[in-house]
Amino acid sequence: MKVCVIGTGYVGLVTGVCLAEIGHNVICVDKDEKKISLLNIGKVPIYEQGLEEIVRKNRDSGNISFSRDVGYGIKNSDIIFISVGTPPLSTGKPDLSSLDEVAKLIGKSINGYKIVVNKSTVPIGTAKRIKKIIKENQDNDHSFDIVSNPEFLKEGEAVDDAFFPERLVIGSESKKAIDIMKELYGPIINQDFDYARANSHKKEKVPVLITDSTSSELIKYASNSFLASKISFINEIANLCERIGANILDVTYGMGLDTRIGTRFMKAGIGWGGSCFPKDVRALSYTAEEYGAGANILNAVIHVNNQQRFKVVQKAMDLLGIIDDKVIAVLGLSFKPNTNDTRETPSIAIINKFLELGAEVRVYDPVVKEYPSDMDKGAVMASDPYKASDKADLLVLVTEWDEFLNLDYGKIKKIMRSPNIIDGRNCLCKKSLTDMGFNYKGIGI
Ligand code: UDX
DSSP: OEEEEEOOSHHHHHHHHHHHHTTOEEEEEOSOHHHHHHHHTTOOSSOOTTHHHHHHHHHHHTSEEEESOHHHHHHTOSEEEEOOOOOBOTTSOBOOHHHHHHHHHHHHHOOSOEEEEEOSOOOTTHHHHHHHHHHHHOSSOOOEEEEEOOOOOOTTSHHHHHHSOSOEEEEESOHHHHHHHHHHTHHHHTTOSHHHHTOTTOOSOOOEEEEOHHHHHHHHHHHHHHHHHHHHHHHHHHHHHHHHTOOHHHHHHHHHTSTTTOSTTOOOSSOOOSSSHHHHHHHHHHHHHHTTSOOHHHHHHHHHHHHHTTHHHHHHHHHHSOOTTOEEEEEOOSSSTTOOOOTTOHHHHHHHHHHHTTOEEEEEOSSOOSOOTTSOTTOEEOSSHHHHHTTOSEEEEOSOOHHHHTSOHHHHHHHSSSOEEEETTSOSOHHHHHHHTOEEEOSOO
């Protein structure tokens, strides 16, 4: 099938390459000239395991091409995926200006029956909004259908999530569009394509939920908000563990043995960040309040998370007393391992707070090498974890990169001025660090 994907961020690029790999003819378009030039020479502008290799393979085979010309992409495709950014406005409401712009262009360029698939995470009712804008901008009567097909990919695991999803959600009011979408995703649904055959993650068959567009839009928001709620819940229990002398690791394990609860997304730490959870929980809360349905749980989930990252600062005060003039090494800038994404990362909020309190902060991350624009310019980027720790009064682990699990902590203890560690992800071994002579503080342990 002939597919156009508009927007080459995480979602658009991974969707495009996945559809190309299963045999479709895909044009990925983006107005960002730099991104398209990079993609045209086989380079991926984001850090995502396995993505570059598969982009190159499909570019070389001619299954995928990259262009800045949105009109060209629309005219030469039957199915158009919209995967442009919907960043939050200060109210929490998503900014739909890029999406509206794309809908206008589709209206202006439509030259035959098209299926317009929305992959961006959008407020409830956006499918209807896109339909209206396309119609208003059409100067012919070609028909089209709208589909809501949310993406559930996780950064760092995006390629596998696209090829081996736990479910596909197709929301549309058109039977014709639903049938074509099922055909488009046929190889994924049946797990019948070369990449799957070569990969151990292969599933039996992927469940497909067919629903209306509004329910489909809500599934995405409600799923992310539920996962964020699990984390805020367990973080609140971790905080209680510290007060009463319980151990969150045992508590979580004990809870998770009940399969109705499970252990996934129950890791206590310094809270959630990234490009999805913060934006989506806020947006769902906004919608729930806008419609008068109430958003008490969602608002509490956000509140707990906003406080959680600063627990680390409180622990630093407990260990160091006055923070002014202390040297603090921070390990990890990305919001989680295996990505270079620093959007809403707890790390930057913590670093900025330490700097505000007068500390000297050195930060190291295995892949984030560019200075994030929202990080206070006082922080120094160290070239390795040992340089960051040299003469430090405190080491704070913020992101659980594998590299940090295997550091030479004996050496780190020797080079630090005072052996204090805060493990914001409970990923280091408390006993061995304590035996080595570190003052160790985790979260709820
Ligand atoms: C998330 C959803 O998982 C994905 O389905 C959706 O499409 C996009 O949003 P992502 O933002 O890539 O994906 O990251 P994820 O792995 O879900 O982690 C989100 C945040 O929760 C991270 O900050 C992570 O550190 C935190 N987290 C996760 C915890 O604090 N504890 C956990 O147990 C799990």
